[in-house]
Amino acid sequence: QILSKGELQVSDxxxxxxLEQMFRDIATIVADKCVNPETKRPYTVILIExxxxxxxxxxxxxxxxxxxxxxxxxxxxxxxxxxxxxxRLRFILPLKEGKKLKERLKPxxxxxxxxxxxxxxxxxxxIDPGCFRELDELVRSExxxxxxxxxxxxxxxxxxxEKLE
Numbered sequence: 507q508i509l510s511k512g513e514l515q516v517s518d519x520x521x522x523x524x525l526e527q528m529f530r531d532i533a534t535i536v537a538d539k540c541v542n543p544e545t546k547r548p549y550t551v552i553l554i555e556x557x558x559x560x561x562x563x564x565x566x567x568x569x570x571x572x573x574x575x576x577x578x579x580x581x582x583x584x585x586x587x588x589x590x591x592x593x594r595l596r597f598i599l600p601l602k603e604g605k606k607l608k609e610r611l612k613p614x615x616x617x618x619x620x621x622x623x624x625x626x627x628x629x630x631x632x633i634d635p636g637c638f639r640e641l642d643e644l645v646r647s648e649x650x651x652x653x654x655x656x657x658x659x660x661x662x663x664x665x666x667x668e669k670l671e
Contacts, residue, residue: 535575543589592632594658599627
């Protein structure tokens with residue numbers, strides 16, 4: 507009876523450690539997915555942790571860390587300059603559908619880096635990660651499997667040392 511219906515007693519220290527670990531995990535996910543919109547550089551985990559403490563974010567032990575990280579990003583936007591890092595994609599579309607589809611893709615695309623019209627339309631662009639699923643569905647349904655969507659990089663960030671002038 508105890509084994510099938512009983513609950514495991516968790517000590518105060520264990521619970522505290524578990525919540526601390528989740529807090530760190532959430533901060534790490536946020537630091538991985540976000541950049542400073544002005545410099546396009548990633549934030550450090552420590553800076554994100556400090557910002558989370560400043561907004562008095564409390565961890566919910568029954569929610570996944572990824573869900574909470576997305577929630578934290580929304581809350582941090584109010585107090586600091588933070589934005590999800592853009593994804594770099596390449597669309598390869600057949601010419602017929604390409605022209606029509608490009609007009610429907612435009613509102614979802616942040617920046618078009620290059621466009622190539624030969625046998626097919628090839629677009630390299632930056633998008634908001636939240637739009638990826640929608641774009642993928644659009645390309646699949648409109649081209650009936652002939653078009654391709656390729657992820658070039660999951661996050662577009664500036665690497666290296668900052669240049670001072």
